[in-house]
Amino acid sequence: xxxxxxxxxxxxxxxxxxxxxxxxxxxxxxxxxxxxxxxxxxxxxxxxxxxxxxxxxxxxxxxxxxxxxxxxxxxxxxxxxxxxxxxxxxxxxxxx
Amino acid sequence: xxxxxxxxxxxxxxxxxxxxxxxxxxxxxxxxxxxxxxxxxxxxxxxxxxxxxxxxxxxxxxxxxxxxxxxxxxxxxxxxxxxxxxxxxxxxxxxxxxxxxxxxxxxxxxxxxxxxxxxxxxxxxxxxxxxxxxxxxxxxxxxxxxxxxxxxxxxxxxxxxxxxxxxxxxxxxxxxxxxxxxxxxxxxxxxxxxxxxxxxxxxxxxxxxxxxxxxxxxxxxxxxxxxxxxxxxxxxxxxxxxxxxxxxxxxxxxxxxxxxxxxxxxxxxxxxxxxxxxxxxxxxxxxxxxxxxxxxxxxxxxxxxxxxxxxxxxxxxxxxxxxxxxxxxxxxxxxxxxxxxxxxxxxxxxxxxxxxxxxxxxxxxxxxxxxxxxxxxxxxxxxxxxxxxxxxxxxxxxxxxxxxxxxxxxxxxxxxxxxxxxxxxxxxxxxxxxxxxxxxxxxxxxxxxxxxxxxxxxxxxxxxxxxxxxxxxxxxxxxxxxxxx
Numbered sequence: 272x273x274x275x276x277x278x279x280x281x282x283x284x285x286x287x288x289x290x291x292x293x294x295x296x297x298x299x300x301x302x303x304x305x306x307x308x309x310x311x312x313x314x315x316x317x318x319x320x321x322x323x324x325x326x327x328x329x330x331x332x333x334x335x336x337x338x339x340x341x342x343x344x345x346x347x348x349x350x351x352x353x354x355x356x357x358x359x360x361x362x363x364x365x366x367x
Numbered sequence: 368x369x370x371x372x373x374x375x376x377x378x379x380x381x382x383x384x385x386x387x388x389x390x391x392x393x394x395x396x397x398x399x400x401x402x403x404x405x406x407x408x409x410x411x412x413x414x415x416x417x418x419x420x421x422x423x424x425x426x427x428x429x430x431x432x433x434x435x436x437x438x439x440x441x442x443x444x445x446x447x448x449x450x451x452x453x454x455x456x457x458x459x460x461x462x463x464x465x466x467x468x469x470x471x472x473x474x475x476x477x478x479x480x481x482x483x484x485x486x487x488x489x490x491x492x493x494x495x496x497x498x499x500x501x502x503x504x505x506x507x508x509x510x511x512x513x514x515x516x517x518x519x520x521x522x523x524x525x526x527x528x529x530x531x532x533x534x535x536x537x538x539x540x541x542x543x544x545x546x547x548x549x550x551x552x553x554x555x556x557x558x559x560x561x562x563x564x565x566x567x568x569x570x571x572x573x574x575x576x577x578x579x580x581x582x583x584x585x586x587x588x589x590x591x592x593x594x595x596x597x598x599x600x601x602x603x604x605x606x607x608x609x610x611x612x613x614x615x616x617x618x619x620x621x622x623x624x625x626x627x628x629x630x631x632x633x634x635x636x637x638x639x640x641x642x643x644x645x646x647x648x649x650x651x652x653x654x655x656x657x658x659x660x661x662x663x664x665x666x667x668x669x670x671x672x673x674x675x676x677x678x679x680x681x682x683x684x685x686x687x688x689x690x691x692x693x694x695x696x697x698x699x700x701x702x703x704x705x706x707x708x709x710x711x712x713x714x715x716x717x718x719x720x721x722x723x724x725x726x727x728x729x730x731x732x733x734x735x736x737x738x739x740x741x742x743x744x745x746x747x748x749x750x751x752x753x754x755x756x757x758x759x760x761x762x763x764x765x766x767x768x769x770x771x772x773x774x775x776x777x778x779x780x781x782x783x784x785x786x787x788x789x790x791x792x793x794x795x796x797x798x799x800x801x802x803x804x805x806x807x808x809x810x811x812x813x814x815x816x817x818x819x820x821x822x823x824x825x826x827x828x829x830x831x832x833x834x835x836x837x838x839x840x841x842x843x844x845x846x847x848x849x850x851x852x
Contacts, residue, residue: 274729274803275532278729279725280679282725282727282728282729282732283725284726285728285732286684286725286728287688287691287709287710287712288710288712288713288716288721288724288725289521289710289711289714290713290721292840294483294721295716298721298725299724299781302710302722302725302726304510304784305545305676305726306726306729307786308484308666308676308784309673309674309675309677310741311670311673311675311726312670312673312677312739312742312743312746315667315670315742315745315746315749317380317742317745317746320745320748320749321379321743321745321748322741322744322745322748323746323748323751323798324576324744325562325575325576325606325800326562326563326751326798326801326825327562327606327800327825328564329605329606329608332605332606334405338378341839342470344599346469347469347694349467350466350467350469350694350695350696351467351694352692352693352695352696352698352700353696353697353698354409359693359694361692361693361708362702362703362704362705362708363704363705364704364705364706365704365705365706367388367567
């Protein structure tokens with residue numbers, strides 16, 4: 272087993288996903304199979320090889336720190352599931 | 368005169384010479400959508416009123432003697448993960464079912480500037496996770512060549528709409544083959560540009576180091592014309608390149624004499640015999656036309672799919688964190704706490720989406736990051752190096768686009784690993800960031816299209832288009848249309 276049920280539950284918590292018991296079972300099996308499959312990468316000799324984060328090797332793409340046009344708040348707030356004044360509104364954080 | 372199934376050039380000529388009005392062109396395409404989309408279901412949203420209104424305005428401008436853009440009035444469709452201001456953009460997910468973007472993606476701005484007309488937004492696998500469009504939260508799209516088959520994915524709607532004559536051209540996105548594979552399954556031309564050549568601003572991100580937007584068209588010339596409009600640096604995308612592609616229509620000459628074609632042997636290992644045979648015939652044709660065709664090895668090919676299925680879900684899990692129900696999208700309204708609200712987002716994600724988010728989160732989590740994600744990125748370096756080595760010697764690499772032709776709806780849905788296999792020939796390209804095109808080269812014995820993949824070096828779209836143009840002139844697949852409608 273590459274991955275256990277308990278780990279799947281833990282990952283779901285990290286990913287902020289609610290999974291039903293059936294989904295946890297299904298994903299345990301499916302993820303296990305996928306992880307077994309990708310485990311073949313172990314075979315590849317990669318000592319001293321630099322990881323590729325993105326293919327163009329661009330780094331630190333800056334722009335001038337100058338004020339420019341932006342979308343206004345009202346426009347942005349049109350998509351809010353709930354709002355109050357200029358704020359996005361959400362339920363509060365409870366206990367833990 | 369039938370106004371659908373025409374090329375960009377033919378339509379713009381008819382319009383400019385006043386033989387048809389833009390309204391007539393748009394009406395013809397809306398009628399075509401009415402006639403066939405019940406069977407094909409390429410569209411999530413049809414922009415009827417908007418399209419007619421724009422056509423009206425453009426015709427009035429023409430009447431006043433104003434000159435219009437070269438592509439004025441050409442009907443197009445955009446994959447529904449590309450933001451269109453004021454037009455619902457759903458990513459074929461319940462999460463964004465009601466989302467109306469307050470801005471246009473850069474590619475949309477550029478096409479709006481060219482005065483094209485948006486017929487609608489097309490169906491995809493939810494958040495672009497998939498290879499068949501069956502993962503759409505709304506409905507699957509059907510292949511116009513045989514409606515019991517998938518159109519491919521994730522840009523299945525975009526490909527089907529073009530193949531069925533519902534639009535002249537469409538935009539798709541490609542992370543592991545999502546433009547090229549549906550183009551192959553639907554018998555049309557699809558190009559994934561060099562990473563960074565086309566702005567990703569306004570494309571709902573799947574894997575930020577792999578995604579590219581590209582055109583789907585019925586012929587190579589239309590592809591070049593579209594690319595001229597789409598490509599170019601964008602200040603809103605910090606991964607966009609400043610390197611210019613130049614006027615790609617200048618690359619369209621039917622001459623491959625002296626061009627060196629490498630054929631990566633590893634890409635043929637699990638390919639269906641009919642597909643392999645058709646590809647070999649085309650390689651023979653290229654030789655007769657004066658190209659030098661040779662076998663080549665890309666030794667790390669077998670690890671590409673594995674590396675991809677670590678990197679892509681990892682980046683996706685990070686990119687989908689923004690769907691936290693705070694600023695847009697679905698919200699679980701019965702939540703009594705913030706955490707419950709966050710977790711409630713699960714209600715709006717389909718099973719493949721959750722699976723990839725889980726896989727991605729796992730491979731990035733503490734204790735596993737080095738073994739999986741970092742390792743995959745190192746393997747990625749080796750895959751990229753394979754291509755660089757090959758392009759030191761060859762002008763293009765040619766392979767089948769997919770191992771098989773379009774498979775039946777329902778065949779691979781239960782088996783994620785089986786579904787992932789159809790990306791075998793396309794995925795290495797995204798890892799290396801090189802451009803690649805798929806073009807139709809024939810039909811199999813069941814009448815399903817077979818696609819050829821032409822891969823070029825970074826920013827060498829011109830070379831790819833030249834080879835494709837040459838083959839197209841011989842094969843003339845643009846004359847063949849599915850029997851739908």
